[in-house]
Amino acid sequence: MPVAESGPPTPRRFPALLRQRAASFGHALRGVGAALRTEVHLWFHAAATVAVVALGLYCGLARWEWVAVVLSVGAVWCAELVNTAVEAVVDLVSPQYHPLAGRAKDVAAGAVLVMALAAAVVGVVVFGPRLWGQ
Numbered sequence: 001m002p003v004a005e006s007g008p009p010t011p012r013r014f015p016a017l018l019r020q021r022a023a024s025f026g027h028a029l030r031g032v033g034a035a036l037r038t039e040v041h042l043w044f045h046a047a048a049t050v051a052v053v054a055l056g057l058y059c060g061l062a063r064w065e066w067v068a069v070v071l072s073v074g075a076v077w078c079a080e081l082v083n084t085a086v087e088a089v090v091d092l093v094s095p096q097y098h099p100l101a102g103r104a105k106d107v108a109a110g111a112v113l114v115m116a117l118a119a120a121v122v123g124v125v126v127f128g129p130r131l132w133g134q
Contacts (some may be wrong), residue, residue: 035084041112045080049073052123059130068126072119079115083108 036042056069086108094101 032081035081039080039084042077042080042084045077049077055127059127061126065126068122072122076112076115076119079112083112 036046052069052073056066061069087105090101090104
């Protein structure tokens, strides 16, 4: 039986699919970073996120309360990021004012508002009893 040649082992490489997925995460993180650098509203959301997490740690939230808070914060961030993407695409395809472009931007901003209001309700339900002693 022939003996395999000995030599340095060949390094194992991730399959192409895993490399592509890793690259996708990099693109996504770059997108969040770009939005954070350019969108003032995201700065507000970042500050609010830090405040809510700090308040949650201070209040000692239960597991289900953390789930509600994290999902709410994540949903607001997602809505804001989608709004930012919609605004960028609308600006690209319609550099001049157009009523439909304005409506698309308004609706995307409205989605952020609706999600932020829903997150505020979650905040009142989760933090209200602790903060108002009920």
